[in-house]
Amino acid sequence: MKLVVPDHLIDVLSPHVCRIAPDCEIVPISAEGEIEGDLEDTEVVFLRWGVTGETFRRVVTSIPNLRWVHTVSAGVDHVLFPELAESDVVLTNASGVFNTPIAETVLAYMLAVVKRLPEFLKQQDERRWRKLDLRELHGLTVGVIGLGDIGGEVARLCKAFGMRVLGLRRRPRPHPHADEVLPSEQLHDMLRRSDFVVISCPLTDETRGLIGREALAAMKPDAWLINIARGPIVDEEALLEALQERRIGGACLDVFSEEPLPEDSPFWDLPNVIITPHNSWNSPRIEEREIELFLENLRRYVAGKSLVNVVDKRRGY
Secondary structure (H helix, E strand, O other): OEEEEEHHHHHHHHHHHHHHOOOOEEEEEOOOOOEOOOOOOEEEEEEOOOOOHHHHHHHHHOOOOOOEEEEOOOOOOOOOOHHHHOOOOEEEOOOOOOHHHHHHHHHHHHHHHHOOHHHHHHHHHOOOOOOOOOOOOOOOEEEEEOOOHHHHHHHHHHHHOOOEEEEEEOOOOOOOOOOEEEEHHHHHHHHHHOOEEEEOOOOOOOOOOOEOHHHHHHOOOOOEEEEOOOHHHEOHHHHHHHHHOOOOOEEEEOOOOOOOOOOOOHHHHOOOEEEOOOOOOOOOOHHHHHHHHHHHHHHHHHHOOOOOOEOOOOOOO
């Protein structure tokens, strides 16, 4: 069996892969999508960070016997091109790998807002001693759009801080860390009741532009929007207007439609915006979790068992 795996993980992966599949042949793929070796008999591709969607498309469409693709990201919008979506190739993602660091980042945003940390840091830079009125997270309401692995961990941490949690999902069902789970049709109802709104859903045709002018108008005037999912879920022009006109409290944005965010973007200059460079997932334990997940699925693949984290390619998650 031939596998394409990230070049920087070759040394770590090879001993484990060869124990699981003794007849394996490992072919490295670089961040630029360069592959050393013949792809004719390749069955498995472990897609690494840095490979662009177009490069990945070229690689996948050049492998005639491909059976399984595993991506290191939880979202698959950047790799779900028509040829892959319509094929019999199984696609798995890294759902579950990023729950902890992203959920902790969401809580860091919230604490920074209610404890006014950006303002204190500015005062520190100016050597100015001035007390500010602060708030507590306890008793506030958070609306979580998408109660998957990441959204569920956000909900768990918010409950630990004594917050009321409203969840929104396409097919609502009770969740152990949500006080209420609402159907997607009740988005505006959830927005009207939330002090913080966290976007943690995948980017699909249904969620693209989900948070537009009407949705932003439904939010409380002091509510904050947090996006750790994908930039295009938000109408950025509408959000910019709402922020500039102070129609919502502010926004914590880890993702944008265009990344890196251009230097001339007006978002940089807004005092009611916290920007991080698509970095909420980062943790020294990510690589360890990525490897464990891939190896577990490789054991299942070799044994002919069902894989975990199989993506529904029609729905996009």
